[in-house]
Amino acid sequence: MELQISSRVCQNLLITVALLICFSGIFYTYYQPNITWLKWPTVSRSNSCSEICISALKMPNQTEMVNNTCVVNIISIRNLLTQTEAVTQTDPDTILLIWMWPFGAKFDLGRCSSLFNIHGCRLTDNRSQFNNSHGVLFHHRNIREDDMPTLPRPLFQKWIWMNMESPSNSAPHSTLNNLFNLTATYRQDSDIMVPYGRISEKTGGSTTYKIPHKNKFVCWIVSNWSSKYKRSQYYENLNQHISIETYGHSVSRPVSKKDYLDLVSSCKFYLSFENSIHKDYITEKLYNPLKLGTVPVVLGPPRKNYEELIPGNAFIHVDDFSSPKELAEHLKLLDQNESLYRQYFTWREHFVASSTYFGLEHACWACDHIRRYKNYRVVRDLNSWYWG
Ligand SMILES: *[C@@H]1O[C@H](CO)[C@@H](O)[C@H](O)[C@H]1NC(C)=O
Ligand SMILES: *[C@@H]1O[C@H](CO)[C@@H](O)[C@H](O)[C@H]1NC(C)=O
Ligand SMILES: *[C@@H]1O[C@H](CO)[C@@H](O)[C@H](O)[C@H]1NC(C)=O
Ligand SMILES: *[C@@H]1O[C@H](CO)[C@@H](O)[C@H](O)[C@H]1NC(C)=O
Ligand SMILES: *[C@@H]1O[C@H](CO)[C@@H](O)[C@H](O)[C@H]1NC(C)=O
Ligand SMILES: *[C@@H]1O[C@H](CO)[C@@H](O)[C@H](O)[C@H]1NC(C)=O
Ligand SMILES: *[C@@H]1O[C@H](CO)[C@@H](O)[C@H](O)[C@H]1NC(C)=O
Numbered sequence: 345m346e347l348q349i350s351s352r353v354c355q356n357l358l359i360t361v362a363l364l365i366c367f368s369g370i371f372y373t374y375y376q377p378n379i380t381w382l383k384w385p386t387v388s389r390s391n392s393c394s395e396i397c398i399s400a401l402k403m404p405n406q407t408e409m410v411n412n413t414c415v416v417n418i419i420s421i422r423n424l425l426t427q428t429e430a431v432t433q434t435d436p437d438t439i440l441l442i443w444m445w446p447f448g449a450k451f452d453l454g455r456c457s458s459l460f461n462i463h464g465c466r467l468t469d470n471r472s473q474f475n476n477s478h479g480v481l482f483h484h485r486n487i488r489e490d491d492m493p494t495l496p497r498p499l500f501q502k503w504i505w506m507n508m509e510s511p512s513n514s515a516p517h518s519t520l521n522n523l524f525n526l527t528a529t530y531r532q533d534s535d536i537m538v539p540y541g542r543i544s545e546k547t548g549g550s551t552t553y554k555i556p557h558k559n560k561f562v563c564w565i566v567s568n569w570s571s572k573y574k575r576s577q578y579y580e581n582l583n584q585h586i587s588i589e590t591y592g593h594s595v596s597r598p599v600s601k602k603d604y605l606d607l608v609s610s611c612k613f614y615l616s617f618e619n620s621i622h623k624d625y626i627t628e629k630l631y632n633p634l635k636l637g638t639v640p641v642v643l644g645p646p647r648k649n650y651e652e653l654i655p656g657n658a659f660i661h662v663d664d665f666s667s668p669k670e671l672a673e674h675l676k677l678l679d680q681n682e683s684l685y686r687q688y689f690t691w692r693e694h695f696v697a698s699s700t701y702f703g704l705e706h707a708c709w710a711c712d713h714i715r716r717y718k719n720y721r722v723v724r725d726l727n728s729w730y731w732g
Contacts, residue, residue: 512620541631563611569594575617585672634697
């Protein structure tokens with residue numbers, strides 16, 4: 345019972361198929377065809393179609409007469425419809441309102457897609473967009489009670505609390521509880537975790553790493569000296585055994601931004617001593633020397649915590665030694681033995697260190713999070729979560 349069908353009729357069949365597909369979302373959502381070509385012997389009618397459908401119909405090359413049977417390239421039509429469907433389903437952009445600039449420092453709002461490949465997010469600092477915003481970002485240090493939104497919160501809107509300061513360096517606030525829906529901090533248990541830096545695999549495969557020229561042994565730049573810091577005591581003790589090149593305001597040897605890169609990369613070791621010790625509080629003091637080709641000597645949370653974020657052979661931990669004197673001896677050994685020193689660079693064949701974008705990443709990733717996860721959430725006791 346072969347049908348004699350002309351190619352014009354065949355094209356009409358194509359239209360019919362597309363129409364059917366148009367009106368049976370279930371069909372193309374759940375139907376996973378194993379065959380590319382669908383034989384279509386019967387004709388049905390339908391009389392309305394969306395723009396999307398109509399554009400699908402403008403592709404005459406999607407039908408073929410094979411052995412007098414009209415054959416429709418179902419996959420290509422399905423793909424076309426799914427693509428367009430994705431676009432129509434994509435609600436308009438997710439809007440994230442930056443309520444205040446973190447520390448007053450502005451950043452470019454248009455870079456979520458180019459830097460992080462995050463699409464469908466629109467950042468704004470225009471407070472008149474409050475009613476339309478899916479998320480509102482608040483930076484802890486800049487929160488003031490008399491500067492919070494006064495309009496009612498739209499039901500779909502999520503408020504994000506951002507803080508990159510450690511609990512020691514920031515203060516709890518009685519009004520913070522039951523106010524936010526998401527947290528964006530350096531902590532791994534944040535909803536949106538933004539560390540101070542990252543180690544990523546090199547994109548073009550492994551390459552050898554050339555260690556920058558070194559003419560200094562151990563360096564430290566310290567902007568805020570306080571004898572009550574654990575790091576200060578450790579430094580003083582260490583300095584009795586080896587000589588440390590110390591810079592920064594506190595020792596009247598300030599380093600300009602321009603000189604910073606050259607200075608840090610010319611040191612064999614850099615003291616990445618955190619000012620306060622908290623889980624996950626691992627800052628640019630670590631990531632900068634990693635970026636600049638220097639071996640960091642870290643003082644902060646336990647080694648195990650560092651190893652969750654960076655390779656174990658990328659740094660030296662003060663806890664690896666029973667005393668500053670013992671650490672000093674190890675550093676001297678590495679200073680004299682090139683091949684031992686080089687072992688701290690092997691990870692660089694495969695990985696590269698980078699800093700994160702302060703504020704911008706929080707905003708982009710928060711927006712992405714809100715776009716992806718629709719679940720309801722309230723951060724109840726923020727104060728005891730962060731400072732408890
Ligand atoms: C069919 O035609 C459209 C343009 O009308 C073109 O984009 C598409 O690549 C063609 N497909 C094939 C399989 O030739
Ligand atoms: C067309 O018909 C011939 C002869 O009946 C058969 O051998 C061939 O496989 C058919 N082609 C297709 C694509 O069905
Ligand atoms: C802020 O948004 C409002 C409302 O959409 C608009 O009228 C206004 O022009 C915007 N302001 C700026 C500076 O873009
Ligand atoms: C925002 O929505 C509230 C109602 O929830 C309304 O009273 C207010 O006028 C709206 N504001 C703007 C600027 O659209
Ligand atoms: C320096 O450290 C002290 C002690 O922790 C602190 O009170 C002070 O605010 C810090 N100063 C700066 C400029 O960070
Ligand atoms: C450096 O240390 C390695 C491993 O301990 C040892 O085999 C090598 O002989 C040392 N090289 C020098 C120059 O001391
Ligand atoms: C966000 O948190 C607030 C404050 O607890 C709550 O009233 C609101 O319903 C939450 N909204 C969403 C979308 O999670």
